[in-house]
Amino acid sequence: MKQVLTMTALLLTGTAVAGGGSAVPTGNSIAAIVANDPNFSTLLSAVQAAGLTQELASGGPYTVFAPTNAAFAKVPQAQLNALLNDREQLRAVLLYHVVPGKVTSGQVVNLDSATTANGADLDIMTNGGKVMINDATVTKADVQASNGVVHVIDTVLLP
Structure with missing residues (x-):
């Protein structure tokens, strides 16, 4: 679980640098996509509040449902x-948005659930041509990253 936490931290926040700050990731990793898109600034702040910014890892692939x-x-x-203000609960919520493995929209539509990095399952369904993850609608699918894929969602997933 700690390894998944560490990898998730890197995916969502980028690499820590000497002095305690965090660098803005470059390239096409999931970390770079999230860190460089102003529409994800609250997600990035939440990851920082969870204390995940200093954790380092690499790997993948991962699927991130990014609110x-x-x-x-x-x-x-x-x-x-x-x-x-509840670091452990916040970590659990953030890990609930990450599924190990790369799951594209073409694969998602054939699933009815997926197990997240925190061990809980997400419900998946297609309704009127829209993909739903629990109560969230995927608003943009298949943002390709070098270490996985990001699907943008319109609702925060709560375990």
Whole structure:
């Protein structure tokens, strides 16, 4: 589990540098996609609040269901604040957005569930041509990364 945590940290936040800061990843990794897209700034902040920014790893492939800033805005402020102040719960939520392996949209439509990096299952269904992950709609699929794939979702997944 620690190895998955470590890998997830790198995927979502990039590489730590001397002095405690974090570098903006370059290239086409999942880390670079998330760190370089302003629509994921809340996701990036959540990862930092979970204390995952200093963890280093490499590997993959991974599938990340990445909630946008608008998805985080749907979470009631009090609930979001409580989550951001509970490091273990926040880590569990973040790992709930990561599925080991590369699962493209063509594969997702043939699944009814997937096991996440935190060990819990996500429900997957297709409804009216839209892919649903639990209560979240995939708004952009198959953002290809060198170490997996990102699917953008409109709702934060809560285990």
